[in-house]
Amino acid sequence: MEDKELINLWKTYDKKLEENLTLNRKNAEEITKIKIQSSLASMKPLKVFTVIVGILWVTFVDVLILGAFKAGGTFFLVSAIIQVILTKLAIGIYMYQLILIDKVDINDSILVTQERIARLKSSTIWTTRLLFLQLPIWTTFYWTETMWTNANVWTYIIQISITLIFTYAAIWLFVNIKYENRDKVWFQWIFNGKEWTPVMKSMAMLEQIEGYKVAHEL
Template sequence: MNTEKDELLELWKSYDDRLERSLRLNEQVLEKLETLRVTTSFDRVVRLKTGAVVFGMFWNAFLVFLIYHTWREPFFTISAGLSFMINIYAMIEYVRQITMIRSLDFSAPVTETQALLNKLLISVIQVMRVIPLSLPLYTTFYIKLYMIGNAGTAYWIIQTLVTAGAVALSAWLYKYISIENRNSRIVNVLIRDDGGRSIAKAEQFLEEITAFRKEEK
């Protein structure tokens, strides 16, 4: 009787070991699939930012060409020059973001990956804060010197209102778009395709990994 009991216990233990190995294998497969899903999402972001950097280089070269040929028009020169600087800042940050994305390693300690994701998110939000500062420039670049003495009062009233409105909107966006408001609908919409969605997926994945590892212990 004891022998049969021992055999049953041994059989049960063997089955339990196989089941545990199978569960671990399934978890590993799911983890690899989830890692692939997240990295694929980031690959799209990298392509988008790479394209933006390439386009920005050509656009800035075009701005330099225009500034060189229209330097006698101060409104255009100042507007184009400020736009050039904002573009340079965004391009530098995009290169930094691409580097950070390529550095992501989901097999590394969770805290390290979370810190890198947070740094990436801050950079994405910071760029999104700065870009709207160029809005007022699109309301001034077309002003010519001859218009100062020849344009009527009605024109300057409208021009002042439009520029003031653009300044107010860009200032509000700069203040509102922040890490503190990352979960707001407006900020989510603005950063979603610029890396926000991919970062959220990665953060959720890390939370699942942490929870699973705690259950194993």
Template sequence: MRPIKIFTLLVGVLWVLFLDVLLVNLYPAGNLFFLISFGFISLVNKIAIGIYAYQLILLSVVSINAPVISTQKKIAGMVNSTLWVTRILMLQLPFWTTFFLSSSWIGTGNPVFWVIQVLITLGFAGLAVWLFINIRYENREKRWFKFLFGSYEWTPIMKAQEMLGQIKEYDNPE
């Protein structure tokens, strides 16, 4: 898992640097929609970078020689932080539908364009809120969840979590 985390962290840092360079260089142009949209997207990605750095720290302290309960807590922290980073990243979805707008379009825009724009933005906002609420460990068996998390990053965490759950059941039969 460490290589994908490092790669994601590096790409994330490069992406945020790119966004921030755009923001700083285009600030004088003053397109409010662009500045707010890309500012929020940059902020959300900075939070994600912090969570990925936290995950790398968690990975570095997990030891196969440590007690099972200690390892289980660290893996649970990894599961929780992976879910949180995804939930937080979903909040940027509606801002991808507004960054290109300009204030001059507000008064002169075609009503059909605005209806479509508002519907798309509201749809993405609704999807972002729904995903933020529903991306939870309890939903791991649902098809949409497996689609989102069927990756190299998530699969090892889930296998480790399941194994630790089995070990816990074996140690504490009820």
């Protein structure tokens, strides 16, 4: 066999190998995208349930606020208003997340999918930070002017100490709940579940796709 024929055979083999590698890479990408879509879709039932319960809750609290306004319950009124505002913000973020999840499509580019997952990650963190800001108001909603008028020194010390502790915890969590702390034990304890795990799995799978591309280029 002449050298020219050997060269042609080698080129043909090399071309077929390249085509097979490209096909395998595309198949791997498509399968990974399907897995990402499925993983994110698993978040929807809990988020829909949370939105429904949240709407019912804020409706109930709004009714209580009207009652407290008429009755003049200042402490309860202020606490309830803060709580319901934060809850409504959280509900709005949950609805935004549902829209993001619905928009994830296997036909989208990797960059588009990465952007949407990044938004899911960021909004999940923000929702948690906002909800933890509610901690102090759970120690003040039951206060009344009569309680403070007739309270002894120990009541003042205990009640104010509890509120300060919860306020410190709320501020500390609001400041420290960020992606950079994702490896901390307390962070993983807070975020372990359907609200976070699918997002992390999807990000890992996107990195796999990037790995396929890098390997192909090499």
